[in-house]
């Protein structure tokens with residue numbers, strides 16, 4: 403195999419020597435530069451599998467180097483060496499196009515992992531979105547742009563925050579980011595932050611040692627360890643309680659977790675992707691989401707547009723969904739009549755693609771001879787989108803790299819009414835009874851369309867499903 407070169411740009415000799423030694427042991431041929439102008443010369447004369455740059459250099463900044471590499475040598479991953487605990491610098495570097503960052507004093511294990519990931523990235527051919535596009539269906543302009551952005555962000559290690567309404571494909575987009583990146587061979591671990599009881603969260607995320615609390619019968623690995631080398635997808639991240647937000651921030655910054663009851667921290671190498679249908683910036687203003695964590699997870703923001711903004715995708719999506727339903731039932735796929743397709747194309751889809759899936763699943767069961775009519779779909783008439791669902795004000799029409807400034811509408815408070823029954827004295831039972839009454843009412847009002855009921859309740863479908871299961875509602 404041909405030699406792989408690394409470039410270390412730092413004016414501190416100790417750091418240059420440490421990195422030269424460590425990278426040399428990993429089989430890399432290391433060249434060094436002490437200034438921006440040295441670095442420019444080196445970059446012009448050689449092709450590097452990986453670069454490290456310090457933040458402050460005698461004749462310029464590390465950001466200049468990152469920007470230069472991003473513009474002229476985009477296949478070369480560059481990592482920023484930052485001062486310990488300097489979150490801002492790390493975030494700025496990632497935004498400028500750095501692949502990752504390493505804090506001083508340099509932890510050799512963290513460095514080794516970073517190098518391994520970077521080399522996998524270098525060796526990989528250009529991420530082929532076309533090969534994977536079947537998973538994120540849609541040929542509309544917004545979808546094409548979304549896929550192109552995904553291919554781009556897949557090559558970075560920066561945290562990505564995926565914004566968009568419920569059922570729009572945020573998890574699917576996140577999976578694609580994972581699959582097209584250098585972590586594809588490791589795990590993609592999705593976690594619904596809204597579905598983990600608050601008291602179990604720490605143990606779920608970081609694991610625990612046997613005997614560390616009542617019920618800890620054996621050592622347990624946390625989600626971070628399960629995602630080691632891969633990606634942790636924090637779905638419904640807005641649901642994280644404040645105490646977990648503090649802990650999470652620390653783990654992201656330190657790249658290490660301490661399982662409950664353990665003495666030492668365990669290094670973890672995890673890329674964080676997160677999503678919520680809520681307006682996270684608004685929650686920061688309201689004080690229920692920490693600004694520092696918001697800033698840290700929202701380095702790159704990706705917006706998945708709602709289905710009503712890409713109606714051209716509806717026929718293709720519907721056809722693929724019907725094909726899948728046919729395969730699953732071992733029958734020829736059902737088809738839409740022209741009227742049915744027209745009705746779908748005029749529909750608002752508050753529950754987006756997931757709602758389309760639900761509508762078609764129900765229609766397949768109701769239709770005759772495999773032909774779906776407009777009536778079979780039982781679409782619920784709604785007021786126009788502008789009345790029921792205000793458009794996100796400052797969100798651009800197309801998905802793109804953007805600084806963190808989402809201005810989505812505030813989460814609507816569901817119109818909850820307490821049941822008539824008096825408070826029985828058992829708080830848990832009363833809460834469950836109230837929940838059951840409210841959910842049942844919403845389900846009845848939407849003719850048991852769970853997507854629409856979830857929307858009405860201000861829940862995601864997953865959160866609703868979790869509650870239905872918990873309350874034993876069928």
Ligand SMILES: Nc1ncnc2c1ncn2[C@@H]1O[C@H](COP(=O)(O)OP(=O)(O)OP(=O)(O)O)[C@@H](O)[C@H]1O
Nearest residue numbers: 537538539568569570571572573574755756862863
């Ligand atoms: N572009 C698409 N092509 C094919 N299937 C899609 C697309 N977008 C969404 N889906 C499907 O729609 C369903 C919902 O997608 P997903 O779970 O990714 O949405 P989400 O935005 O994460 O939802 P939530 O906000 O409820 O967590 C899934 O079954 C997914 O496979």
